Amino acid sequence: MVIRKSIKEIIILVSVSVALALVVNTLSPRGIALVGQWDITKGVITANPAGDAAGQKKEIDSVARAKTLFDKGDVLFVDARSQNQYGNGHIPGAVSLPVGQFEERIESFLNRYPPEQPIVTYCSGRTCEDSHDLAQFLSDVGFNNVRIFIDGFPGWEAEGYPIE
Amino acid sequence: MFGFLSTDFRAGKRKDIQLNKLRQSIKNNSWIELAVRWILGLTFIYASYHKIISPSDFAKIVYGYGLFPEIFINLIAIVIPFLELIAGLALIIGVYPRSAAMIINALLLVFVTVLAINLIRGHEFDCGCFSAGQSGYASSSEVTLVRDVIYFILGIQVVLFEGHRRSCFGRIISK
Numbered sequence: 001m002v003i004r005k006s007i008k009e010i011i012i013l014v015s016v017s018v019a020l021a022l023v024v025n026t027l028s029p030r031g032i033a034l035v036g037q038w039d040i041t042k043g044v045i046t047a048n049p050a051g052d053a054a055g056q057k058k059e060i061d062s063v064a065r066a067k068t069l070f071d072k073g074d075v076l077f078v079d080a081r082s083q084n085q086y087g088n089g090h091i092p093g094a095v096s097l098p099v100g101q102f103e104e105r106i107e108s109f110l111n112r113y114p115p116e117q118p119i120v121t122y123c124s125g126r127t128c129e130d131s132h133d134l135a136q137f138l139s140d141v142g143f144n145n146v147r148i149f150i151d152g153f154p155g156w157e158a159e160g161y162p163i164e
Numbered sequence: 165m166f167g168f169l170s171t172d173f174r175a176g177k178r179k180d181i182q183l184n185k186l187r188q189s190i191k192n193n194s195w196i197e198l199a200v201r202w203i204l205g206l207t208f209i210y211a212s213y214h215k216i217i218s219p220s221d222f223a224k225i226v227y228g229y230g231l232f233p234e235i236f237i238n239l240i241a242i243v244i245p246f247l248e249l250i251a252g253l254a255l256i257i258g259v260y261p262r263s264a265a266m267i268i269n270a271l272l273l274v275f276v277t278v279l280a281i282n283l284i285r286g287h288e289f290d291c292g293c294f295s296a297g298q299s300g301y302a303s304s305s306e307v308t309l310v311r312d313v314i315y316f317i318l319g320i321q322v323v324l325f326e327g328h329r330r331s332c333f334g335r336i337i338s339k
Contacts, residue, residue: 009263013250021246025219032219032242038227038234047223047238127227 040126044150058135058147060120063159066149069120070161076113080123080134081153091122091156092164099123099130102137115142125152191324198330200318201255204268207315208252215245229278230287247271255322258332265322272316279309 025031037049043061060066069075070091077094079086086096097105113119119138123130135146149156157163190196215222223241226232232240247267254264281287283305 006263006266009260010267013254013260013263013267014247017246017250018243020250021243024216024246025242030218030220032223032238034238034242035235036223036227036238038237045224045227047220047241127224 044126044129044132046129060147060149061151063151063155063161066120066122066151066156067159067161069118069147075118075120077149078119078121078134078138079153080121080130081128085124085153089157089163090153092162094122097134099134099137102134106137106141110141113143115144117143118145118147119143120147120149122149122152122156125154126150128152191321192327194325194327194330197322197325197327200321201258201261201265204265204315204318204322205252205254205256208248208255208268212245212248212252215241216249219245229282231278231281244271258329261329261332262323262325265319269316269319269323272312272319276309276312276316279305279312283309 032047033049036045036047037043038045043059060069070077077091079090079094079096080099081096082098082100083096086094086098090096095109097109119135121131121134121138123134131148131150131152135148138146153163219238219241222245223238226237226241248271251264251267251271254260255268
């Protein structure tokens with residue numbers, strides 16, 4: 001009897017939670033899709049595959065393509081990771097602009113580079129979205145040629161390309 | 165000599181009885197029950213807050229555990245925080261307190277299992293227990309594990325309690 005009562009109560013509490021969760025998630029601007037993109041072979045992982053359509057067009061999804069751009073020499077690589085990670089190793093010539101310190105750092109960055117400067121952002125590979133956020137922020141302040149190297153530093157390093 | 169042993173034996177027996185009494189009085193102490201409900205309730209409501217605010221960060225943490233099928237990651241990230249919130253609220257206002265404690269203990273059991281599996285296989289990840297925002301910040305999972313076990317033991321008190329529960333809104337409804 002006690003067990004039946006508990007089961008009934010648990011079903012009620014769980015149902016209320018699930019219903020509330022789905023309603024809030026649907027109405028909230030920060031809500032996420034019911035199924036996310038969590039397969040790293042298909043690209044950067046994200047809870048919100050639908051919301052990222054604009055970002056996906058700017059993606060560079062092979063290390064070789066990033067290397068081609070690197071070899072051309074006119075592209076500026078921008079490292080979205082922390083200063084610490086940048087210090088431990090980065091793509092040669094890359095500039096550090098941690099996405100968490102964007103507001104403090106962007107002014108000196110703007111003074112150094114014109115808006116048409118071709119930029120490639122990167123972070124720690126397909127499990128991190130920082131390079132996407134940084135690309136978005138850079139576009140917002142006027143840079144019109146920003147792309148995202150989604151395999152990031154780990155992908156670059158794994159191919160044996162030079163680091164510094 | 166034997167007399168000495170038997171008093172010793174009797175003393176031991178008395179100690180057993182006292183211990184049993186103590187256990188009973190903790191189990192059925194309504195003030196402890198109320199305190200435990202508030203501690204667990206507030207903890208779980210607090211823990212749900214950041215996850216509800218940024219579900220995409222929490223989803224990434226769930227992914228980071230490396231234990232859940234890809235199609236369920238978002239659903240887990242959407243539902244678990246509300247389960248914590250509703251169960252926490254139910255404990256505090258006293259609606260279905262025993263069942264709410266069972267839900268909380270079930271969640272704790274899942275958390276402990278996930279933490280333990282990842283500790284054993286040396287999988288590094290952000291625990292995401294209270295705040296999802298700080299990526300790259302990994303709080304010690306040993307500490308979290310011990311904390312969750314303590315919460316679980318507290319939860320058992322609420323589940324096993326048989327006396328009159330204090331300040332329960334639920335009694336008004338169920339009567």
